[in-house]
Amino acid sequence: MTRQHIIEAIKQYNRIIIHRHVRPDPDAIGSQAGLKHLIKNSFPKKEVYIVGETEPSLKFLDEMDVIREEIYKDSLVIVCDTANQPRIDDQRYTMGGKIIKIDHHPETDTYGDIQWVDTNASSVSEMIVDLATYGEKEGLKLNNNAARLLYVGIVGDTGRFKFPSTTKKTFQLVAELVAFNFDRSELYNELYSVEDKISRLSGHILQNFELSSSGLCTIKLTAELLERYDVSVDESSQLVQVVGDVKGIKAWVFFIEESDQIRTRLRSKGPVVNEVASQFNGGGHPLASGATVYSWEEAKALEAELEKVCEEYEI
Structure with a gap:
């Protein structure tokens, strides 16, 4: 009944504010903006x-x-694609009249008056x-803008339909979207177009990445x-x-140095990495996660934990 409760809340409120996570990816913005255009x-x-x-x-x-800020008064707040509250972009989300969480990450932080979490x-x-x-019978109607945004979100989070998270249902729902008029x-x-500097750094990475006997690939992007x-x-x-396409790699980790x-x-082709990420100020999906460390010594400790996971994993 969760979807029904969400539709009832959308109908109830005249003003709706939609949030997503910091440092957004295509799914974060695609779901956020796609939901806006669906509702409008x-x-x-x-x-x-x-x-x-x-x-x-x-x-x-x-x-x-x-x-x-006053816009939040008596508004419905919907948070998309955000597993835990510290990662919600714009912390004013608590100022609304009701909060709905819509997410597909493993549950790590239960928040909101209504939660719809589907890890499948x-x-x-x-x-x-x-x-x-x-919600078609309740009056929900997609349009070209909503379909375009939601398509981008699905493409981004499935790696162009390559990741194991892509299911029969994914393709069935995408079939609904491609019936609309937008330029895929x-x-x-x-x-996916990149500037030449990104391509040049890609070449550097491919020439210099480290691959251990366990199948862990490590890339360090220093300042x-x-x-x-x-x-x-x-x-x-x-x-x-x-x-990602290099043979012999079971999992890989990028360390990107900031100030x-x-x-x-x-990222992983099989070994579960989100449990390691959770030990280092992070989390995410079993095969795609993020974390934060504060020194190269701590980075080495994270790398050691990933080594264990890769060693224990059998293809």
Whole structure:
């Protein structure tokens, strides 16, 4: 009944504010903005806002709204694609009249008056399409804008439908989206075209990555290296799959040095990595997680834990 409760709440409130996580990826913005356009198309008289910091590389998807604090009074707040409260972009989310959590990450932080968490879903964008399909009799109607955004979110979180999270249901719901009028080729170009500096740093990574006997690949992007290639920490997220097709790699970890921390991205072809991430100020999916360490010594400790996971994993 969770989807029904969400639809009833959407109908009840005249003003709705939609949040997502910090440092957003395509699914975060796709689900957030896609839900906005779904609601606006279904109930044109409602006020619907999306909030959070602008991510330059995803600005082509939609523009964030800038709203005053008083707008939150008696508003419905929906948080998309965010497992725990500290990662919610714009902490004013608590000022609303009711909070709904829609997420597909393993449950680590129960918050909100209504929670819809589906760890079997490939993405929150998939969940929003599911909500739209379920709610057709309640007046929910997708349009071209919503379909475009939700398609991008699903593509992003499934790695162009390559990841194990892609299911029969994923394809069935995507089939609903491609019936709408939007340019899929243009979206792929926007999502996956990279500047030459990213390609050059990719070449450096492929020439210099470390691969242990356990199958763990380690990549260290120091501040000096990022400066040499003129790549920002945020831009480095485009590099996380660069070693994904290399034979012999079971899992890989990117350490990205910032001024006050070392951002860490973990990916896997089988070994479960989110339990390691949770030991180092992070979490996420079993095969795709993030963490934060504060020294190279701590990075080495995280690497050692990943080594154990890879050694224990049998293909």
